[in-house]
Amino acid sequence: MSALAPGTRLAIHASDTADAQRAAHELCERYAMVPRAQADVLVVLGGDGFMLETLHTLGDRRLPVYGMNLGTVGFLLNAFRSDGLVERIARAVPMPLHPLRMRAERCGGQTIDAMAINEVSLFRETRQSAVLSVTVDEIERLGNLVCDGMIIATPAGSTAYNLSAQGPILPIGSRLLALTPINAFRPRRWRGALMPSTAKFRIEVHQPHKRPVSAVADYTEVREVCRVDVWEDRDTTLTLLFDPEHNLEDRIIREQFAY
Structure with missing residues (x-):
């Protein structure tokens, strides 16, 4: 089992698809996870729709969210890999969003x-x-x-x-x-x-x-x-975490050159 970075507590939130549930089981086997109420970062497994639903449920405790794509497009998520999760989150780029x-x-x-x-x-x-x-x-x-x-x-x-x-x-x-x-x-x-x-x-x-x-x-x-x-709503900030090499800002720029 990999050791978590000091002070960092992760929780898993997965969609009910078979792929997401298998990935959640694999991550729970490899990393020490805590209940969502105790977490510092929420790891979301699913697609863009599931990510949106999750962001809507954060309430007043707006945890930073690191998503991994187990859906179709995955525009709001990172690529799924089970290796190096803690290290990826540690170097992820925060992207604040105002709804x-x-x-x-x-x-x-x-x-x-x-x-x-x-x-x-x-x-x-x-x-x-x-x-x-x-x-x-x-x-x-x-x-x-x-x-x-x-x-x-x-x-x-x-x-x-x-x-x-x-x-x-x-x-x-x-x-x-x-x-x-x-x-x-x-x-x-x-x-x-x-x-x-x-x-x-x-x-x-x-x-x-x-x-x-x-x-x-x-x-x-x-x-x-x-x-x-x-x-x-400038009083509400939702924070998504992205791998530096594949962040949301770059994805949106690249979309402007797609054909």
Whole structure:
């Protein structure tokens, strides 16, 4: 069994897939693990979706998270290797992330708050297009956006759904948010905007009963919304740990040269 670095306590959190469970068993055989409540670093085994779920469950005790990919893409994770885990974590590069906060008001008056690490998205719920107005810092910028929906993406999430919707890739540390339409019909030539991370957004739904819209913060969905407020939560910091040779900042830069 390898000895842990002095003072460093690791906990394992694995998805329920067979590969992740086998990897967790192997690591527990090789390294001294502690319960999550006692850990200094949380080792996450799974894919990007599982990593996002894990970050949502950290609560007030926001442990640094070192992920190893046992999913498909693994954009938010390092390569899985069982050897040298303690040494890899000791030299890992911390990457702080600030999530988005979403406050969605349903047409019946109920208000639901949620956190998003990748993006907040709005989607039409029926065959009819959504009609939205977009206000930024109390100034209306678009009064009549006819579309399938729209995305507000963080730099960490800019290479996910935002990129698939032809949105821009944002470097980590850019302190920008991407505002990206999904199949905009009017204004037909509007392709989105880059906004400072300090911006506060309000999206209002026109004719919400005739043209219902849902709002999604990562995987928290609120249906039949009439108003959605979104802002970056600078008071919350989530820390991902990356191997120096394969860190998140470099991955995002490389995505801009992919074809």
